[in-house]
Structure formats: structure tokens, C-alpha cells
Amino acid sequence: MAFSKKRRYDRTEQDNEYFQCYSDITVHEEMLSDTVRTHAYRVAIARNRNALLGKTVLDVGAGTGILSVFCAQAGASKVYAVEASAVSQLAREVVKENKLEGQVEVINSPVESAEISGQVDAIVSEWMGYGLMYESMLSSVLFARDKWLKPGGLIFPYCANMFIAPINDTTVESRLDFWSDVKDMYGVDMTCVQSFAKKCIMGNDLTVCSVYLEHILSHPVNFASLDLRSATLDDIANITGSFTFCCYGSSLMHGFAIWFSVEFPGENGIILSTSPYGEETHWKQTILYLDEEVQVEQDTQVKGDIKMSPSENNPRHLSVTINYSIGGGISRTKIFQMGN
């Protein structure tokens, strides 16, 4: 696994007068460079050309405005591009450069206080964070839906699915081996650091990294689904599900990987997947490490349930609680955090 842990730009940051120039441009470059993500939106919107022609669309968290431009290009007669941060200035320039000032109105405001006249036919938003819900803007999307979306209006994407699988992680082993290798490298025995290093590496932080397919230990389980046409704030604050895995074969199990997909409206609906079986996205996968690796064999059962909710300290951070038992062993509980 390639190690990576990177904070996503908090797009509704209160302090939006101070424009964190460098990180902003890097984050937007990263999101636009993610062709899996951006192509999925582009194709999904283009395929709904008939449904969007002459209609009004609200883009929640528009960023540099590309999704709003996609909607206008698909024939929407009016697009509200709502962006809370100063990046909205760039969205305004992009709209002008594409000669769409007549169709796209950029509004520099949190969506909760945006002034939008009348109702909209569709909402488009790229609200997904790491592990789906880390620093996600989904509550803003639901707010916009309840306030402005016409009954039966479209939501891009309209549903999200969460997946989980048990994994092996050779990175953990090689990082722990490092501490016993110090003796050969420098003549100092540091093997004693291993147990502390394991406590750190297999800790309570949710880790974002890419899972290699050969490290997945069983058929993944779709443990939860959210229908954004009807989901409530309560629903998105308590995403729960259960799983039963039957392991492929003999391996060390170090933890679980979770990932998500979202689906767009329309026949032959487009799916944007962050699965390790698909092309890599900037979301990669999110890892939950056990405290200790466990040996599994072919047909070892791994059972449990999982709950994702906002952290108590900060609603934009993520807390994940997992209960599991391996091979009929005792049930264990571990609570993870992202962003604390």
C-alpha cells in the first residue's frame, strides 16, 4: 500500500476571507486531475441532457465551477453555482471565459444563506469526502434539497453505497521490520520500539491509502446505502451496517478497508466508484486497523457491524465504530477517528 494522509480542503470554512492560496489551487488541481471523478460527473450530466434542457440547476459547493458549466453545456437555462470560499472568484472567471454568464450565476455564500429565487429542477454536488463522510458537504446538499428542489427533481448523484472488506497490509510488516533492521544499519538495537510502532501504525486513526487487490481477503460487502432523495440529517449522521466475510485463503488480516460509490440519475446510470477494483481516485480507500494482526484461513468467517458518524468534537470530522469477531472468536470493538 502507498501511504497517504492528506487533509481535504474545508470548503465551508468560516474564515473564508483568508484565502489559503497554495493549498486551494493544489486541492482543485487534484480534484480536476481525478479523471474518474470528473468524467463521471461530465458523462452523467451529458446523458441527462433531455431532463436538464431549459431547466434550473443548483450546484452546491461549486468550487472552480466545472460542474455548473457541464450543466449549462447540457442545456440548463439557469445554474446557481454556490461556493462559500473565495474560490468562487475563479468560478466567476471560468463562467465568463466559457461565455455562460447568461446561464450560470455564481453566488459566493454558504448554501444555507444563499439567495435563490424560486425552486430548482436539479441539484448537482460533489460533496464526498474521504471515507465518504469526512468533511463532507452532504448536510448542505440535504438542506438545499429540502429548501429548493422541486418534488421529483433530480439529484446528481442521487445515492451512495458503502463497502467494506478485510485486508492484509504488507506495509505494516515492513514498517515494523524497520525497527529490527536498525541494528544492522547502525549497530544499535531498536527492536524494542516495534511494539510502540505497532500501537501507532495500527492505531485509532482512519488512514487514507490505496489498497492493492492482492491484499483483499474476501468478497467485499455493501454494508450501507443512502438515498439522497429521501435521506434525513439523522440518516447521514448514523450510517450503520453489518458484514459477514468468508476468507479466500491463508493470510494475516491487519484490518478492514472501506470505500464508496455514488450513482447518478438516468437509464444506464453512471456510477462513480472508489473501489480498489476500479481505477484509482483521489479518495483512494480508507483503512481501519485491528490492534493486532490475526491469522485467517480459507473460509474463516469474519463477522461484525460498523457505524459511521460525525465526531463529537467536530461535526465535520469522522468517527467509525466497528464490532467484529474473527473465526468465531470473541467480539471486539474499536473506535476510529479522522481529523482529530
Next chain:
Amino acid sequence: MAFSKKRRYDRTEQDNEYFQCYSDITVHEEMLSDTVRTHAYRVAIARNRNALLGKTVLDVGAGTGILSVFCAQAGASKVYAVEASAVSQLAREVVKENKLEGQVEVINSPVESAEISGQVDAIVSEWMGYGLMYESMLSSVLFARDKWLKPGGLIFPYCANMFIAPINDTTVESRLDFWSDVKDMYGVDMTCVQSFAKKCIMGNDLTVCSVYLEHILSHPVNFASLDLRSATLDDIANITGSFTFCCYGSSLMHGFAIWFSVEFPGENGIILSTSPYGEETHWKQTILYLDEEVQVEQDTQVKGDIKMSPSENNPRHLSVTINYSIGGGISRTKIFQMGN
């Protein structure tokens, strides 16, 4: 250039009750994996075996304790391993594992309040931060020197040198080109974002990344030196120097790279260099971008002066002011920050 920007662990953080487990172990793993760094200390200490035999050493910011162990292995009869953070627990275990409890005493305290009886014959410390002075512990080393080091005692390392060179950076060009490529990728013209992106990428943040040799535009200049045997707090808070470069040939100049080396006592003294001409270290190099790239030709003169000091807001952060003129053009000033 490979882009990288990573905060170094603040080893004298006030809040050391909360042990940031994950980042700690990752930072110590990174420092020990840096074989240029760790071998330099090991060899420099071993070559001073005669000077250290039966002597007392103070290790300022001992971390996991490896430098203290090197000193004990070289024959020091007493080593004070002073470490302010909870990592000192690991240092204690390492000392025990190497059966050096008799020689090495781990003290969990900032060096400023450490209780050390009598004077010491040598001070060892790996205090260097990005760009030498970012989050550096050098002021603690000088404090320890003035309070405990015997007259004529050794300091490992005993001096530091700062270097600067003008550079080309093809990463800047390719990152700017990205915004004009969006049109081909997704059918949306985003070329207008380029000027903002340039302002961000060539901004006022000091950037840590690896400089390729082919991007260095002239012979580097050693613009400042610090003799740690005599330097005062004032000296290290005002590192200044001047430079005159004569460019190798035709190129776009995007900015300056700075780096450092430190020297250890002894004949055939060991030098730990973070130069782009040497093997890469975890410090890499630090980049100062101009606001706009400038065309230079063979023998174009680039002249100026540079000043490094602690940031006004936070003394552990770094501020760098550079005055320069290129090809006899007007003199410009740019102020950079790391950590704000």
C-alpha cells in the same frame, strides 16, 4: 522536482502530555531511515572516540536516543539524553535494550529546565529543520552550551553553512499548463485560472522539495556560516548573506533553492550535506519562487542578499527575505514564510 511539503515534528511542543502517536513514529522512522543523516552522526562520533573516551556528553533533543547510544558506544562514560516529548520513553527502552543504563541517563524535560549536575565535555544534537532553521532546536543547543559545556568542549556538529543557487523548475510550467489542458480533457476552458495558479504556486510559502541538478542555473554560493562554538541567539536570529551568480546558459529562472551542510569536529571532519549534488536527505532543498519566471542567458548576473529569521508570529517558524536583481534589472524584494 518532486513536490513535498511536510511539517516536521515539533520536538519541544508544550503539549507533550498528548502523545501524537502516529505522527511521532512516522517522523522518527523517517529520520532514522535517512542514512545520510544518521551515518554522518555515527561516523563523526566514532572518529572522535579518543576525545570522548571516559567523557560526559549532553544530547539535546535525543528523540529515540540513537545519538546518545553512539556516544556511549564511542566510550563516553556518561551521556545525558534530554528529550522533552514522550518519545523519551522509547529512548529509555532503547538504552536498556543496548545495556547502556550505566552510561546513558534519559531525562524527560526541555533542556532549559533539565537537571544536569556539573559540566559536560561535549554536546551532540540533531537540531536542524527544513531550510536549517524551521522549527530548529538551535537556541536550545546554545542554551545548553552556555550553561553546561566546558571551555573548549566539543559540539556535534560545530558549524553550519548555508547555500543558495538560482533554479529553473519545470514543475511550475507543467502545473500551469494543466489549466489550459482542462479544455481538451473535459471541454471546459479554464485557462483563466492560470494567473491565479501562478500566484499560488510561485507564492510566499517556502516549499520543501528535491531539486534536480539539471535545474540549477549557476555555481551555488555559500552565503552564510554559523560557528556554534561562539554563535549568539542574535546571530542565529539574523542569518544574512549576499550572492552573485553568473548563469550557465539560456533558461527560465523560477526562483532560488537554499540548502545547508553541517560539520563535525575532528581531523578529516565529517560533513553532513543536504546539497542537491549529494545523496538525498529528508531535508531535501527549500525553494523560494520569484513572482514571475525570468529569462536568463549565459553570463546573466543574478545579484542580491538574503536574510533568514524567526517569524514574528511564531519564533519556531521561518521568515526569509530576499533582495535580488537579474541581469542588471531593478532590485526586487520578496518575503517568504514557512509554517504560517
